[in-house]
Amino acid sequence: MTSEPILHHFDASPFSEKVRLLFGLKGLTWRSVDIPSMLPKPDYVPLTGGYRRTPSMQIGADIYCDTQVILAEIEARWPEPRAVRGGLDWAVNLWADRLFFGATVPIIFGVLGDKVPEAFIKDREAMSGRPFDTAAMKAASKPLEQQWRGEAAWIEDQLAQTGTGWLQGDKPGLADIAAYMNVWFLGNALPGKVETLTPGMPRLADWRKAVAGIGHGKKVTMSSTEALAVARGSDPAPPLKHDANDPLGLEPGAKVVVMADDYGRDPVAGTLVAATPRSITIAREDPAVGQVNVHFPRAGFFVVPG
Ligand SMILES: N[C@@H](CCC(=O)N[C@@H](CS)C(=O)NCC(=O)O)C(=O)O
Known part of the structure; x- marks a missing residue:
C-alpha cells in the first residue's frame, strides 16, 4: 500500500x-x-x-x-526544503487563487470561448451557478488585461525588492508557485499573451523560466x-x-x-x-x-x- x-x-x-x-x-x-x-x-x-x-x-x-x-x-x-516562509505566503496564495485567477479566466475564455465544447460550458454554468458568457468575457478581456498587467507588476516589484530571483528569500517557495499559476495558465492557453502583457518586466521573464525549471518531481x-x-x-x-x-x-x-x-x-x-x-x-x-x-x-x- x-x-x-x-x-x-x-x-x-x-x-x-x-x-x-x-x-x-x-x-x-x-x-x-x-x-x-x-x-x-x-x-x-x-x-x-x-x-x-x-x-x-x-x-x-x-x-x-x-x-x-x-x-x-x-x-x-x-x-x-522549506517552501512556506510564513503566513504571508498563504495570503499571496489566496490572492493568486481569487483575484489574479479572476482576471486570468476571462482573458483566456474571451479568446478561446467560441472553441469550447457545449458540454464544458454547461458543466461550468452548473458549477458556478452563472452563465458562462463568452461574449461578456470577450468584452471584459481588455479591461482585465490592464488589471492582469497591474497584478504582474507586483511580481516584478517584489523580485526587484528581493534581488534574488525569487519572491521570498533566496530560494523558491510557495509564493513563487502560487503567483506563477496564473502566468502558467495564461501562457499555456494563449501562447505569447504573457509576453504581450509584461513588456518592461525583465525580472518576471527570468523568474517565469526559473519557476518552470523547478519541474514536477517524479x-x-x-x-x-x-x-x-x-x-x-x-x-x-x-x-x-x-x-x-x-x-x-x-x-x-x-x-x-x-x-x-x-x-x-x-x-x-x-x-x-x-x-x-x-x-x-x-x-x-x-x-x-x-x-x-x-x-x-x-x-x-x-x-x-x-
Ligand atoms: N480553490 C480551489 C480551486 C480549484 C479549481 O477551481 N479547479 C478547477 C480546475 S483547475 C476546477 O475545479 N474546475 C472544475 C473541475 O475540474 O471539475 C483550489 O485551490 O484547489
Missing part, C-alpha cells in the same frame, strides 16, 4: 500545476491519477464525498480538498481504481488536535456540512474529527473507499451544522 501522495488532477489544470511544482520543489515521487475535467467523475467523488473541483490529494485514507490544504499538508509531511501513473483500493486498504492518519476555541463551537463527533464559498459549492457531509484555525477534517464512509478523513481549508469555505 503506497503512502506516497496521490494527486487526482488533469494536465491543463492550473491549480494542479501548483501542487505538481511543489512536488518538484520537494523532489518527491508521487502518483498521478488523471480525472475528468467535468462531471461525471464516478471514481473521484466517492473519495471526496461530493467535492468535484480539481485537484485533490490522497494519502492513504486521507483526502485533501483545495490546494490550500494540499500544499500545507505537503509542507507538513515533507518539510525539506510522476508515476496510477489508475483511479487503484487509488480507490488504496483508500479502502488504509486507515486515516491520526487527526490534528481540535481547537477548543473554534468560533463554530462544534465538538468532534458533530454532524457537519462543508462547502466552498465561491464556486463548485457541492456540500460534503460528515462527522467532525477536528477543526483548527487552518483546516477542518471530517470523517465519512463510502463502500467504494471505506472510512476516510476529508480535509478542507477554513479560509474560503463554509462549515454548517449538518
Whole structure:
C-alpha cells in the first residue's frame, strides 16, 4: 500500500500545476491519477464525498480538498526544503487563487470561448451557478488585461525588492508557485499573451523560466481504481488536535456540512474529527473507499451544522 501522495488532477489544470511544482520543489515521487475535467467523475467523488473541483490529494485514507490544504499538508509531511516562509505566503496564495485567477479566466475564455465544447460550458454554468458568457468575457478581456498587467507588476516589484530571483528569500517557495499559476495558465492557453502583457518586466521573464525549471518531481501513473483500493486498504492518519476555541463551537463527533464559498459549492457531509484555525477534517464512509478523513481549508469555505 503506497503512502506516497496521490494527486487526482488533469494536465491543463492550473491549480494542479501548483501542487505538481511543489512536488518538484520537494523532489518527491508521487502518483498521478488523471480525472475528468467535468462531471461525471464516478471514481473521484466517492473519495471526496461530493467535492468535484480539481485537484485533490490522497494519502492513504486521507483526502485533501483545495490546494490550500494540499500544499500545507505537503509542507507538513515533507518539510525539506522549506517552501512556506510564513503566513504571508498563504495570503499571496489566496490572492493568486481569487483575484489574479479572476482576471486570468476571462482573458483566456474571451479568446478561446467560441472553441469550447457545449458540454464544458454547461458543466461550468452548473458549477458556478452563472452563465458562462463568452461574449461578456470577450468584452471584459481588455479591461482585465490592464488589471492582469497591474497584478504582474507586483511580481516584478517584489523580485526587484528581493534581488534574488525569487519572491521570498533566496530560494523558491510557495509564493513563487502560487503567483506563477496564473502566468502558467495564461501562457499555456494563449501562447505569447504573457509576453504581450509584461513588456518592461525583465525580472518576471527570468523568474517565469526559473519557476518552470523547478519541474514536477517524479510522476508515476496510477489508475483511479487503484487509488480507490488504496483508500479502502488504509486507515486515516491520526487527526490534528481540535481547537477548543473554534468560533463554530462544534465538538468532534458533530454532524457537519462543508462547502466552498465561491464556486463548485457541492456540500460534503460528515462527522467532525477536528477543526483548527487552518483546516477542518471530517470523517465519512463510502463502500467504494471505506472510512476516510476529508480535509478542507477554513479560509474560503463554509462549515454548517449538518
Ligand atoms: N480553490 C480551489 C480551486 C480549484 C479549481 O477551481 N479547479 C478547477 C480546475 S483547475 C476546477 O475545479 N474546475 C472544475 C473541475 O475540474 O471539475 C483550489 O485551490 O484547489
